[in-house]
Every structure is written in C-alpha cells, then in structure tokens.
Amino acid sequence: MISLKAYLFVSMILMVTGLVVMISRKNIVAILLGIELILNSAALNFVAYSKYAANNLDGHIFSLFIIVIAAAEAAVGLAIVIRFFQVKETIHIDEASELREELTR
Template sequence: MVSAVLFCVGLYMIVSKQNAIQILIGIELMLNAAILNLVAFSKYDRFNNGGQMLALFAIVLAAATTAVALAIILNVYKQYKTIDPGKIDKLGD
C-alpha cells in the first residue's frame, strides 16, 4: 500500500508539472516506490537476494540520474531564467 501511494503521489507531481524541480521529485518518488516493491518482494524468497541487489543498483542509478538532472536544470535556469517547462519553447539562441 505504501508503495502504491508513493507511486500515485509521484505520478500526480509529474502530471501537474508546476516546475522542473517538482517533476524531478515526482520521478524520484516513483522510483522509490519501485525500489520499495523490490525489497518487499525479495522478503518472500529467503535464499535469493536478487531483489535487494537490484534495489541497491537502482538507488545508485537514481543518485547519478538526479545529479545529471539537477545540472541540466541549473543550466536551463541560467539560460532562460525560469524552470517552468511550459515556458521553455526553444533549444538555444
């Protein structure tokens, strides 16, 4: 249930898309819901820790993705002075 609530909150944050930071937080919430499911389902298989290993890999991947996404958001803000995805309508000068 907790994972489903986390996923739905993340999906709502992405769909409402107020700004790029909120979209990034929504993606992180959805990813955390998937990680929570992996760890919960791996509890039922005592001899195989594949779910936990995959969850650890997903956490590392999420950290790297967040660092890259924040760098992109900062560069977009420097260029356009806004982080609203609806107001960014061109790629460059």
C-alpha cells in the same frame, strides 16, 4: 507482522503520487522529485518481494542499484536544470516550449 500487501499498497501510493506530481507541478525541480518517488516505489517493491515472495537476495541487490542510479540521474537532471536556468532565467516547465512543429505551407 506486516503483510506483503501493506508494502505493495505503500509503493502503489508512492508511484501514483509521483505520477501526479509529474503531471500537476510546473516547477522542473518538483518534477524531478516526482521521478525520485517513482523510482523509490519500485525499490520498495523489490525489497518487499525479496522478503515475502522470492527466497533470494536479488531484490535487495536490485534496490541498491536503483538507489545509486537514481542519485546519478538526479545529479545529471539538476545539472541540466541549472543550464536551463542559465539560458532562460526560469525553471517553469511551460517556458520549455520553443521546440515545436513548423510545417511548410
């Protein structure tokens, strides 16, 4: 049987991959994919803990909610990316640099 450690290891790798994608990729859609990886790592953790550590179904319910909300967040995120593309004609994150500090004197 697969142990709890194996699940936690996989979810850790997912989490770190997500963070690395967030930091290194310049494409906004790729960054959204990184966020999905982080959310999924948490969902995997919940299911694994639900089976091994806690004897209740809280974790299963929680991961279902995470899946639904991740979908909603991706939908809104992509809609905003489309809006961004319409005004700037690019989805490169470095182009999002118009908001910056302007100091007096």
